Amino acid sequence: MGKKVTVVGAGFYGSTTAQRLAEYDIFDTVVLTDIIEGKPEGLALDINQSRPIEGFETKVVGQSTGPNGEGYEAIQGSDVVIITAGLPRKPGMSRMDLLGVNAKIVRQVAENVARYAPDAVVIVVSNPLDEMTALAQLATGFPKHRVMGQAGMLDTARFSHFVAETLAVPVGSVQTLTLGSHGDTMVPVPSRCTVSGKPLTELLPADKIDELVVRTRNGGAEVVALLKTGSAYYAPSAAAARMARAVAEDSGEVRPVCAWVDGEYGISGVYLGVEAEIGATGVKRVVETDLTDSERDGLKEAAEAVRAKQADVADL
Numbered sequence: 001m002g003k004k005v006t007v008v009g010a011g012f013y014g015s016t017t018a019q020r021l022a023e024y025d026i027f028d029t030v031v032l033t034d035i036i037e038g039k040p041e042g043l044a045l046d047i048n049q050s051r052p053i054e055g056f057e058t059k060v061v062g063q064s065t066g067p068n069g070e071g072y073e074a075i076q077g078s079d080v081v082i083i084t085a086g087l088p089r090k091p092g093m094s095r096m097d098l099l100g101v102n103a104k105i106v107r108q109v110a111e112n113v114a115r116y117a118p119d120a121v122v123i124v125v126s127n128p129l130d131e132m133t134a135l136a137q138l139a140t141g142f143p144k145h146r147v148m149g150q151a152g153m154l155d156t157a158r159f160s161h162f163v164a165e166t167l168a169v170p171v172g173s174v175q176t177l178t179l180g181s182h183g184d185t186m187v188p189v190p191s192r193c194t195v196s197g198k199p200l201t202e203l204l205p206a207d208k209i210d211e212l213v214v215r216t217r218n219g220g221a222e223v224v225a226l227l228k229t230g231s232a233y234y235a236p237s238a239a240a241a242r243m244a245r246a247v248a249e250d251s252g253e254v255r256p257v258c259a260w261v262d263g264e265y266g267i268s269g270v271y272l273g274v275e276a277e278i279g280a281t282g283v284k285r286v287v288e289t290d291l292t293d294s295e296r297d298g299l300k301e302a303a304e305a306v307r308a309k310q311a312d313v314a315d316l
């Protein structure tokens with residue numbers, strides 16, 4: 001049987017993710033849901049009508065859902081569920097300002113995912129990301145490897161874009177890495193950044209690399225400040241869609257994601273941004289990479305910062 005993926009939340013992030021997934025043309029069905037009646041149905045109809053032009057066969061099914069889980073039958077049999085439901089930031093807001101309101105939404109969504117798609121791999125994108133990923137795992141009761149969050153792929157993509165622009169080189173020649181949390185304790189890893197195989201540290205002075213790191217850390221806020229009415233979605237949706245594709249194709253590719261860490265880097269018991277091998281079962285394994293002492297210290301600090309907040313989500 002062909003693969004099925006569900007995107008919960010048909011806002012900017014969810015609808016662009018559904019479009020990207022459909023255009024891959026590797027799924028039988030992409031289900032798009034939202035609590036606003038008509039929104040997912042209308043967007044699904046619109047994406048389906050692009051099929052003859054873009055040349056893909058995947059069908060998009062729009063389904064609005066009710067407060068008591070009405071409509072969730074549509075997600076039955078999903079191999080992957082991406083949770084994008086929740087409010088985005090407005091200018092001046094931090095991701096943590098969304099905690100209370102998005103926790104209620106993510107808990108309700110996760111409980112329905114557990115009920116109707118009990119075998120799915122869950123990819124969380126709602127903010128604050130590290131906390132919402134931990135909450136989705138608690139509320140679904142799924143094994144920890146079957147719940148992960150999207151952040152590192154986006155942060156890494158932003159970093160790579162800034163490096164490519166600064167050096168005026170093709171973005172395809174740039175490799176960067178960020179670990180840690182999706183927020184203030186993001187840990188860029190300059191020692192693992194290269195351009196056409198050459199270390200970034202030999203191509204740019206340390207203060208310029210620091211500048212790009214700061215811009216990467218504030219990458220989301222920079223877009224929010226320009227848009228004024230919502231947050232980024234083109235690069236974020238590219239990241240979530242690629243993760244879902246890696247699961248559907250059981251590709252085993254190694255990507256920076258928010259995954260449950262259990263002993264790697266001497267850190268245990270927390271969802272944290274690390275590199276992980278992704279496949280049909282979700283996170284197949286966390287991949288430990290060589291870090292400098294200061295990068296390793298930064299990762300440990302990030303783990304402690306998010307650990308405290310993740311412990312609180314059980315009560316939300």
Ligand SMILES: NC(=O)c1ccc[n+]([C@@H]2O[C@H](COP(=O)([O-])OP(=O)(O)OC[C@H]3O[C@@H](n4cnc5c(N)ncnc54)[C@H](O)[C@@H]3O)[C@@H](O)[C@H]2O)c1
Pocket residue numbers: 008009010011012013014033034035036065084085086087088089098102105108109124125126127129150151154182230231232233236
């Ligand atoms: N992880 C990341 O890297 C990253 C990047 C960008 C945005 N985000 C986050 O993604 C989320 C979505 O962003 P957006 O730009 O699409 O916002 P949006 O406001 O455009 O869309 C959110 C959608 O969620 C729906 N929704 C609310 N409650 C729901 C429920 N219980 N069930 C189903 N749908 C529900 C809303 O009706 C709305 O259509 C935000 O929390 C944002 O902060 C994360």
